[in-house]
Amino acid sequence: MKGIVYKADKDMQVETVPDAAIENPRDAVIRVTKAAICGSDLHIYNHGEAFGFCDGDRCGHEFVGVVEEVGAEVSGLSVGDKVLSPFWISCGECHFCAKGLQTSCVNGGPYGFAPFWAHGGEIQGGQSEYVRVPHATGTLDVIPESLADSASDTKTLPLTDVFGTGYHAAVCGDIQPGDTVYVIGDGAVGLSAAHAATLFEPENIIVAGHHDDRLAIAETMGATHTINTSRDDAAELLAGLTEGRGPQAVLATISSPETMAFAAEQIEPGKSVAWVGMEVFLGAPEIPWDKAFFKNVGVKGGVAPVKSYLPTLWPLLEGGKIDPSPVLTHDMSMDEAATGYEVMASRQKGSVKVAITP
Amino acid sequence: MKGIVYKADKDMQVETVPDAAIENPRDAVIRVTKAAICGSDLHIYNHGEAFGFCDGDRCGHEFVGVVEEVGAEVSGLSVGDKVLSPFWISCGECHFCAKGLQTSCVNGGPYGFAPFWAHGGEIQGGQSEYVRVPHATGTLDVIPESLADSASDTKTLPLTDVFGTGYHAAVCGDIQPGDTVYVIGDGAVGLSAAHAATLFEPENIIVAGHHDDRLAIAETMGATHTINTSRDDAAELLAGLTEGRGPQAVLATISSPETMAFAAEQIEPGKSVAWVGMEVFLGAPEIPWDKAFFKNVGVKGGVAPVKSYLPTLWPLLEGGKIDPSPVLTHDMSMDEAATGYEVMASRQKGSVKVAITP
Numbered sequence: 001m002k003g004i005v006y007k008a009d010k011d012m013q014v015e016t017v018p019d020a021a022i023e024n025p026r027d028a029v030i031r032v033t034k035a036a037i038c039g040s041d042l043h044i045y046n047h048g049e050a051f052g053f054c055d056g057d058r059c060g061h062e063f064v065g066v067v068e069e070v071g072a073e074v075s076g077l078s079v080g081d082k083v084l085s086p087f088w089i090s091c092g093e094c095h096f097c098a099k100g101l102q103t104s105c106v107n108g109g110p111y112g113f114a115p116f117w118a119h120g121g122e123i124q125g126g127q128s129e130y131v132r133v134p135h136a137t138g139t140l141d142v143i144p145e146s147l148a149d150s151a152s153d154t155k156t157l158p159l160t161d162v163f164g165t166g167y168h169a170a171v172c173g174d175i176q177p178g179d180t181v182y183v184i185g186d187g188a189v190g191l192s193a194a195h196a197a198t199l200f201e202p203e204n205i206i207v208a209g210h211h212d213d214r215l216a217i218a219e220t221m222g223a224t225h226t227i228n229t230s231r232d233d234a235a236e237l238l239a240g241l242t243e244g245r246g247p248q249a250v251l252a253t254i255s256s257p258e259t260m261a262f263a264a265e266q267i268e269p270g271k272s273v274a275w276v277g278m279e280v281f282l283g284a285p286e287i288p289w290d291k292a293f294f295k296n297v298g299v300k301g302g303v304a305p306v307k308s309y310l311p312t313l314w315p316l317l318e319g320g321k322i323d324p325s326p327v328l329t330h331d332m333s334m335d336e337a338a339t340g341y342e343v344m345a346s347r348q349k350g351s352v353k354v355a356i357t358p
Numbered sequence: 359m360k361g362i363v364y365k366a367d368k369d370m371q372v373e374t375v376p377d378a379a380i381e382n383p384r385d386a387v388i389r390v391t392k393a394a395i396c397g398s399d400l401h402i403y404n405h406g407e408a409f410g411f412c413d414g415d416r417c418g419h420e421f422v423g424v425v426e427e428v429g430a431e432v433s434g435l436s437v438g439d440k441v442l443s444p445f446w447i448s449c450g451e452c453h454f455c456a457k458g459l460q461t462s463c464v465n466g467g468p469y470g471f472a473p474f475w476a477h478g479g480e481i482q483g484g485q486s487e488y489v490r491v492p493h494a495t496g497t498l499d500v501i502p503e504s505l506a507d508s509a510s511d512t513k514t515l516p517l518t519d520v521f522g523t524g525y526h527a528a529v530c531g532d533i534q535p536g537d538t539v540y541v542i543g544d545g546a547v548g549l550s551a552a553h554a555a556t557l558f559e560p561e562n563i564i565v566a567g568h569h570d571d572r573l574a575i576a577e578t579m580g581a582t583h584t585i586n587t588s589r590d591d592a593a594e595l596l597a598g599l600t601e602g603r604g605p606q607a608v609l610a611t612i613s614s615p616e617t618m619a620f621a622a623e624q625i626e627p628g629k630s631v632a633w634v635g636m637e638v639f640l641g642a643p644e645i646p647w648d649k650a651f652f653k654n655v656g657v658k659g660g661v662a663p664v665k666s667y668l669p670t671l672w673p674l675l676e677g678g679k680i681d682p683s684p685v686l687t688h689d690m691s692m693d694e695a696a697t698g699y700e701v702m703a704s705r706q707k708g709s710v711k712v713a714i715t716p
Contacts, residue, residue, distance in 0.1 A: 095603065096627060101654060104627035172656075245453065269454060269462035272630075272658060280647035289638035293660045296459060298530075300630060302654035 002358065003128030004337045006048045006057045012341045014334055017058065020130035025073035028136030030083060034153035035063040035127045035356045036328065037337075037344050038087075038161055039187055040278055041112070045341050060127025061087035061111035062160040064143065064153055074136045082148035083140040085133055086306035087111060087161045089123065092138025100308035107135060127337060129358045141310045146318050154331075154355060158192060158324035159313055162353065164306030165276050166192025166253070166324075167199075167313065172300040173249035173274035175200035180241050182234075183207045183223070184263060185253035186214035188327040188353040189276060191221050193251045195324055198222035199316065202249070204241050208234050213350050217326050238266055245269075252301075253277050260285030264297050272298035330354040360716065361486030362418060362695045364411045370403055370699045372692055375416065378488035383431035386494030388441060392511040393421040393485045393714045394686065395695075395702050396445075396519055397545055398636055399470070403699050409471075418485025418714075419445035419469035420518040422501065422511055432494045440506035441498040443491060444664035445469060445519045447481065450496025458666035465493060485695060487716045499668045504676050512689075512713060516550060516682035517671055520711065522664030523634050524550025524611070524682075525557075525671065530658040531607035531632035533558035538599050540592075541565045541581070542621060543611035544572035546685040546711040547634060549579050551609045553682055556580035557674065560607070562599050566592050571708050575684050596624055603627075610659075611635055618643030622655050630656035688712040 003017035020029045038061065044053055067081045077083065088110050090102035097105050112125035124132050133139055147156050158164075166189050175181055179202040183194045186209025194207045206225040207218035215226035225241075227234050238247055248271055250263040255277030263273040264287045275285075287299070316322045329352045332340045340354035361375035378387045396419065402411055425439045435441065446468050448460035455463050470483035482490050491497055505514050516522075524547050533539055537560040541552045544567025552565045564583040565576035573584035583599075585592050596605055606629055608621040613635030621631040622645045633643075645657070674680045687710045690698045698712035 099628065101628040104653060270457065270459045272656060278651065280651055284642075284645070284647050287642070289642050293636065293638055295462060296660035296663070298630060298656055298658035298660075300656035300658070302651045302656075305654070 001129040002334050003125060004059045004334075005125070006044060006053045006059055007055050009047065009049050010045060012045055012059060012338055014337055017128060020124060020128070020132040022069055022071045023132060024134060025071040026135050026137065027071045028067055028074055028077055028133045028140065029069040030063070030065040030085070030131045030133055031068045032063045032065040032126070032129060032131060032358050033150055034157050035060055035358070036157055037127070037340055037354045037356065038062055039189065041341070042345050043278060045345055058125030058128065059112045060125040061113070062157060063126040063131060064157050064160065065131070068130065070136065076137055077140060077142065082143045084143050084156055084160055084310070085126070085140050086164065086310070088303070088306065089134050090138045090307055091135045097138060101305050102307040103303045103305045105138070108139070127356055129334070139307070141307070144314050144318050154325040154328050155317060155323060157355065158188070158327055159306065159310065159317070161304070161306065162188040162327060163192040163196065163324035164309055164313070165189050165304040166194070167196040167309050168304035169193040169251040169253060169274045169276045169301065170196040170200060172272070172276075173251050174272065175202050175249045177201040178203050179248035180204040180238070181206070181249040181251065182238060182247040182266065183251045183253065184259045185209060185277070186211050186218060187253065190253040191218050191327050191352065192324055193253050194218055194223045195221040195322060197249075197251065199321070206237065206241070206247070211347065214352055217352065221326055234262075235266060242268065250274065255279045255285065257283045257286040260287055260299070264288055264292050267297055269295040269297065272300040275299055275301035276304060327353045328355045332356055334358045359487040360692050361416055361483060363483070364402060364406045364415045364417055365413050367405065367407050368403060370417060370696050372695055375486060378482060378486070378490040380427055380429045381490060382492060383429040384493050384495065385429045386425055386432055386435055386491045386498065387427040388421070388423040388443070388489045388491055389426045390421045390423040390484070390487060390489060390716050391508055392515050393418055393716070394515055395485070395698055395712045395714065396420055397547065399699070400703050401636060403703055416483030416486065417470045418483040419471070420515060421484040421489060422515050422518065423489070426488065428494065434495055435498060435500065440501045442501050442514055442518055442668070443484070443498050444522065444668070446661070446664065447492050448496045448665055449493045455496060459663050460665040461661045461663045463496075466497070485714055487692065497665070499665070502672050502676050512683040512686050513675060513681060515713065516546070516685055517664065517668065517675070519662070519664065520546040520685060521550040521554065521682035522667055522671070523547050523662040524552070525554040525667050526662035527551040527609040527611060527632045527634045527659060528554040528558060530630070530634075531609050532630065533560050533607045535559040536561050537606035538562040538596070539564070539607040539609065540596060540605040540624065541609045541611065542617045543567060543635070544569050544576060545611065548611040549576050549685050549710065550682055551611050552576055552581045553579040553680060555607070555609065557679070564595065564599070564605070569705065572710055575710065579684055592620075593624060600626065608632065613637045613643065615641045615644040618645055618657070622646060622650050625655055627653040627655065630658040633657055633659035634662060685711045686713045690714055692716045
């Protein structure tokens with residue numbers, strides 16, 4: 001079968017990889033109907049060697065598909081079911097799965113990151129024709145019937161990661177009705193966070209970024225204001241909207257030293273900065289701790305336990321309350337995936353996120 | 359009248375200072391019956407010049423006393439009332455006072471820190487015979503009748519700051535029944551945090567410090583375990599008590615780069631490290647952000663809004679559910695206050711906190 005592999009930094013290719021097969025009675029094999037490239041895949045694309053990636057390592061952790069085969073110990077799933085997999089495998093039975101923090105599952109781990117953080121050895125990448133899903137009962141969710149057709153894949157696919165992560169940011173930001181919400185970042189997670197924020201009935205949702213084309217998408221997804229911070233002063237806008245007190249929620253989907261510093265500076269006292277960006281791996285947040293002390297400002301966030309949010313999100317998606325599909329600006333065939341990485345990495349005008357149809 | 363003033367680093371003295379008087383119709387004048395020296399006063403004692411303190415600056419922010427005089431616009435207080443003042447002056451009327459975050463009051467500020475963080479000019483120090491209290495209606499709480507005698511001063515006085523701060527740590531730590539709570543620090547706030555933690559019915563309360571005499575006091579205040587980390591391995595103890603998952607709450611009453619790093623490393627995934635220590639002014643927490651990301655570990659805390667906790671704490675103190683007085687190991691006259699600072703700063707055996715009786 002075909003799958004996308006890391007060859008070297010800035011070089012992802014489609015290769016023939018071993019067929020997905022049941023290796024453990026808790027496994028299922030999924031035929032992928034649509035996958036996607038994530039911003040975190042770009043970290044691998046750009047710096048894979050530094051993260052320990054080697055030629056041939058499998059990539060991808062966002063996919064939806066159809067159950068092709070189940071192991072003897074899998075329950076709740078049947079061949080032919082249309083399913084979604086969160087980007088993190090979870091057993092469904094341990095202390096943390098029971099608490100809804102499936103990203104801390106003691107038996108789980110993420111797809112497509114084998115060299116440096118998967119637990120228990122290599123786990124297959126989701127950017128392939130078929131995927132072996134360990135702990136299938138705990139990991140997979142059956143997609144509701146009304147969203148099970150392939151035309152709905154672009155709506156469900158973002159729930160695997162980027163919308164789930166944006167929703168996690170909104171939850172961690174503890175948004176209350178009437179709040180002003182400041183979203184840092186106009187990537188797929190930033191747009192998703194703004195869209196998720198609408199569910200909590202804030203008065204203002206400001207999306208900040210550097211790309212006018214993406215900010216235009218933000219406006220279609222719920223942003224009441226956008227700001228291109230390479231041109232305009234966000235602090236001034238925020239002060240004007242909040243009587244100088246700062247936004248009640250800041251969703252730092254880009255979590256660099258500078259954005260986290262700005263978030264902690266700006267946020268209203270007593271609140272916590274929500275953070276979901278992997279930039280902390282490249283540099284510690286430069287939070288002004290003296291100010292944070294007197295403001296009682298905290299930080300809350302991390303990797304999104306998508307699985308725990310799906311029961312909430314399915315009815316919202318079915319009822320049309322959310323539609324995260326606008327983040328998928330491109331759809332390519334598996335054979336074009338190398339180009340897909342280039343399009344996303346170069347932030348080519350109009351590109352946010354690339355879907356891959358095997 | 360007499361008051362304690364900063365003269366130079368390591369030199370606090372009792373001097374004659376201007377009599378406290380009504381300067382604003384919202385002021386009250388309090389006759390102090392008991393004051394105390396705080397760990398944060400020791401930061402001034404040791405490094406006052408670096409903080410901008412000058413010869414003659416007034417000190418202290420912990421006191422209880424009797425209303426001597428009230429301004430024309432003060433309500434809810436009468437001459438003769440026994441009152442407690444949180445260490446932070448608050449107007450009681452602004453956005454943040456209404457929310458119970460009186461430490462962010464737009465009209466308030468702390469006592470005894472005039473040179474560098476008081477709002478709106480110098481505010482008198484609480485270590486004196488009388489104190490002018492601005493915004494008296496918002497700031498002061500009348501002490502319940504059963505605790506209004508001078509013999510109860512050692513019970514009520516810690517609520518002004520150290521017990522209120524320990525309680526804030528326990529609240530920020532989100533302690534649930536059955537939890538294991540790890541308290542970092544065996545100073546007055548650490549002991550108070552352990553004592554406050556008992557109110558939330560955890561299974562284990564471990565107090566970690568470097569002073570066996572203080573750890574012995576911790577055991578009388580609710581600690582189920584103590585550990586002298588200059589001798590013993592806290593990580594091993596915590597793993598043993600939590601099946602290797604880590605404590606559900608960590609109350610970092612010492613918030614140094616190292617203690618915050620240890621807290622974030624040890625705490626169970628999905629929880630936030632509670633922090634209330636001013637050590638962040640001396641160095642940023644060295645939180646392992648990569649681990650925090652995957653563990654969904656946050657941080658929450660800061661300066662304690664004591665005023666908002668008093669309605670909860672008064673009945674607990676009256677009913678004997680809490681008794682924070684063991685943190686006051688010494689009681690001295692105003693004239694001995696310079697010695698009191700030396701006793702506390704040198705961590706003389708058996709000393710935790712020094713009360714001052716004018």
